Amino acid sequence: xxxxxxxxxxxxxxxxxxGLAIRLRAAGYETLSAxxxxxxLAAAIAEHPDAIVLDIRMPRTDGLAVLAKLxxxxxxxxxxxxxxxxxxxxxTRAKALELGARYFxxxxxxxxxxxxxxxxxxxEPSAISNEQP
Amino acid sequence: xxxVLVVDDVADNVKLLSYDLADQGYDxxxxxxxxxxxxxxxxxxxxxxxxxxxxPEMDGIETCRRLKDDPELRTIPVIMVSAKNQDEDxxxxxxxxxxxxxxxxxDARIVAARVRAAVRVKQxxxxxxxxxxxxxxxxxxxxxxxNLLEEKNRCLSELNKMAxxxxxxxxxxxxxxxxxxxxxxxxxxxGLAGQVNNxxxxxxxxxxxxVDDLAIMVDDMLDISxxxxxxxxxxxRECSVYDIIEHVRTTLDRKAVAGKIxxxxxxGADLPNIYxxxxxxxxxxxxxxxxxxxxxxxxxxxxxxxRRDTNxxxxxxxxxxxxxxxxxxxxxxxxERFRQIEGNxxxxxxxxxxxxxxxxxxxxxNFGEINVESELGKGSTxxxxxxxxxxxxxxxxxxxxxxxxxxxxxxxxxxxDPATEASLAAETEQFIQRRVRRxxxxxxxxxxxWLLVVATSQGNPDxxxxxxxxxxxxxxxxxxxxxxxxxxxxxVGTWRVSDESGEFIRQFEAALxxxxxxxx
Numbered sequence: 172x173x174x175x176x177x178x179x180x181x182x183x184x185x186x187x188x189x190g191l192a193i194r195l196r197a198a199g200y201e202t203l204s205a206x207x208x209x210x211x212l213a214a215a216i217a218e219h220p221d222a223i224v225l226d227i228r229m230p231r232t233d234g235l236a237v238l239a240k241l242x243x244x245x246x247x248x249x250x251x252x253x254x255x256x257x258x259x260x261x262x263t264r265a266k267a268l269e270l271g272a273r274y275f276x277x278x279x280x281x282x283x284x285x286x287x288x289x290x291x292x293x294x295e296p297s298a299i300s301n302e303q304p
Numbered sequence: 305x306x307x308v309l310v311v312d313d314v315a316d317n318v319k320l321l322s323y324d325l326a327d328q329g330y331d332x333x334x335x336x337x338x339x340x341x342x343x344x345x346x347x348x349x350x351x352x353x354x355x356x357x358x359x360p361e362m363d364g365i366e367t368c369r370r371l372k373d374d375p376e377l378r379t380i381p382v383i384m385v386s387a388k389n390q391d392e393d394x395x396x397x398x399x400x401x402x403x404x405x406x407x408x409x410x411d412a413r414i415v416a417a418r419v420r421a422a423v424r425v426k427q428x429x430x431x432x433x434x435x436x437x438x439x440x441x442x443x444x445x446x447x448x449x450x451n452l453l454e455e456k457n458r459c460l461s462e463l464n465k466m467a468x469x470x471x472x473x474x475x476x477x478x479x480x481x482x483x484x485x486x487x488x489x490x491x492x493x494x495g496l497a498g499q500v501n502n503x504x505x506x507x508x509x510x511x512x513x514x515v516d517d518l519a520i521m522v523d524d525m526l527d528i529s530x531x532x533x534x535x536x537x538x539x540x541r542e543c544s545v546y547d548i549i550e551h552v553r554t555t556l557d558r559k560a561v562a563g564k565i566x567x568x569x570x571x572g573a574d575l576p577n578i579y580x581x582x583x584x585x586x587x588x589x590x591x592x593x594x595x596x597x598x599x600x601x602x603x604x605x606x607x608x609x610x611r612r613d614t615n616x617x618x619x620x621x622x623x624x625x626x627x628x629x630x631x632x633x634x635x636x637x638x639x640e641r642f643r644q645i646e647g648n649x650x651x652x653x654x655x656x657x658x659x660x661x662x663x664x665x666x667x668x669x670n671f672g673e674i675n676v677e678s679e680l681g682k683g684s685t686x687x688x689x690x691x692x693x694x695x696x697x698x699x700x701x702x703x704x705x706x707x708x709x710x711x712x713x714x715x716x717x718x719x720x721d722p723a724t725e726a727s728l729a730a731e732t733e734q735f736i737q738r739r740v741r742r743x744x745x746x747x748x749x750x751x752x753x754w755l756l757v758v759a760t761s762q763g764n765p766d767x768x769x770x771x772x773x774x775x776x777x778x779x780x781x782x783x784x785x786x787x788x789x790x791x792x793x794x795x796v797g798t799w800r801v802s803d804e805s806g807e808f809i810r811q812f813e814a815a816l817x818x819x820x821x822x823x824x
Contacts, residue, residue, distance in 0.1 A: 190487035193497075197494075257480050258472075260472060262537075269735070278483040279479060
């Protein structure tokens with residue numbers, strides 16, 4: 172049996188992480204979790220997940236800074252990132268996409284939409300970015 | 305009574321003049337030296353001064369000069385009194401500020417006439433001065449009001465920004481728990497936490513549906529406050545009506561199922577592409593359908609439809625219900641904020657009343673109009689127009705909606721190396737699109753070529769061009785993959801909207817022609 176794909180979930184709200192992990196595991200993924208930007212960055216560097224689900228507004232290092240740092244490193248720059256954010260200011264979306272996020276999904280999201288978005292980025296890690304899945 | 309001050313060191317002269325003037329009905333004051341004249345003038349403010357030139361100590365010329373140096377007294381007309389052959393003195397006196405002169409020996413009628421003339425001049429002067437004072441005061445008041453208004457405007461826009469920041473925070477704080485509720489309700493619903501029966505599943509649908517309601521309300525509040533703060537961005541481009549409807553369909557279907565209402569979607573097969581911000585138009589459709597669902601009874605019918613209106617180069621999208629309908633006198637009010645029609649039994653549970661107001665604003669931002677037809681007891685049809693993607697027909701429409709405080713439009717030709725591959729060109733377009741402001745328009749004219757219309761208040765697009773260049777440098781620093789290609793920006797021209805829009809339209813069409821690819 173092929174090895175399970177691993178998804179790193181980074182969000183400071185533990186219940187969002189927990190719910191997403193339940194969803195993703197049911198869809199056949201292995202999940203890793205982190206609860207702020209620093210932790211998320213460390214986990215990405217140590218674990219090289221197949222995709223990252225990343226919140227924006229977090230204590231210590233926020234999601235935009237995490238995106239920028241992921242892009243600076245050769246070993247992490249290609250990991251596809253799906254941003255999930257309760258911040259709907261156009262500017263934040265534009266910045267996230269310009270920093271290389273593959274998708275920007277607004278909270279609250281439809282579970283099925285998010286899962287199919289993650290499936291698409293994992294299946295095609297080098298696809299071009301798109302604003303609306 | 306008009307007061308005349310007579311000044312002469314010779315008492316007989318004073319007496320003589322006083323008689324004549326008193327005869328004419330003047331109130332006469334007397335002074336026998338220059339110094340005394342100044343004192344009396346200060347104390348009594350006469351209307352005219354008759355001033356002898358030849359006096360010991362301080363002569364008439366010096367006295368006149370002093371009178372004219374005193375801001376309190378300088379407006380009193382002075383008539384010099386001179387003997388014959390004193391021409392030189394008369395010239396000096398007039399140069400020192402005297403108004404007129406009479407010569408001794410006096411002709412009483414001439415003196416009286418000159419005094420009358422001087423009084424008339426003084427009265428006219430006084431009136432002028434008073435008018436001037438009034439104008440000055442009015443101007444000062446206007447200035448003060450202007451400053452006050454400017455200050456108030458600054459405060460208001462500051463307040464709007466603060467309100468927006470606040471709403472943005474509230475929105476963020478609301479969305480997070482909503483996400484958790486929705487996530488776990490759907491986890492239970494989908495059987496990921498053990499078996500669920502149909503009844504339980506239905507209840508969880510109700511939870512999910514109400515969470516969506518809340519999320520829509522939060523969106524409405526945020527959009528309104530963004531609009532007020534002038535921070536609502538808009539990204540208009542060529543879109544398919546079918547895609548927009550498809551995108552919101554899941555949400556709407558779920559809501560219809562939860563309300564036990566039949567939602568039909570009827571779109572013709574021949575809809576042309578429209579030019580709009582698809583997310584905003586999607587929000588309008590959601591708000592209109594949600595509104596129709598709210599006021600429909602169980603088992604009711606709601607139809608979302610779209611048809612082309614070729615004559616007006618637009619598509620009409622509408623929502624028809626067979627619900628309670630709206631009384632004619634209430635039709636106008638429904639687009640007002642926080643307004644729910646009184647007497648509607650369900651109003652209390654139907655949200656803030658922001659939905660239709662924001663729908664109206666969003667339709668206008670996309671150069672369309674919203675319309676409602678309704679009959680009490682029969683139902684309502686809400687519809688709105690969106691322009692089709694036809695740059696030539698869109699420009700006049702854009703100018704009609706041109707109410708953003710700007711006075712000029714500039715046309716910019718934007719291009720990148722034509723050899724750039726399609727995906728990178730699409731990313732460049734997205735990049736520019738995100739920088740386009742509410743009053744601007746971006747059209748793709750050909751592969752790697754765009755026309756950008758920007759509205760400016762000073763008729764100078766440089767600031768916008770510089771900003772775009774800065775943004776590109778910044779974006780390229782942060783970009784993971786290939787850098788965005790160099791963007792070439794050429795200003796085709798700048799025109800005043802009030803009287804040069806005809807020329808702007810001609811130049812726009814010409815630029816569009818030259819940009820069209822030869823082989824299609």
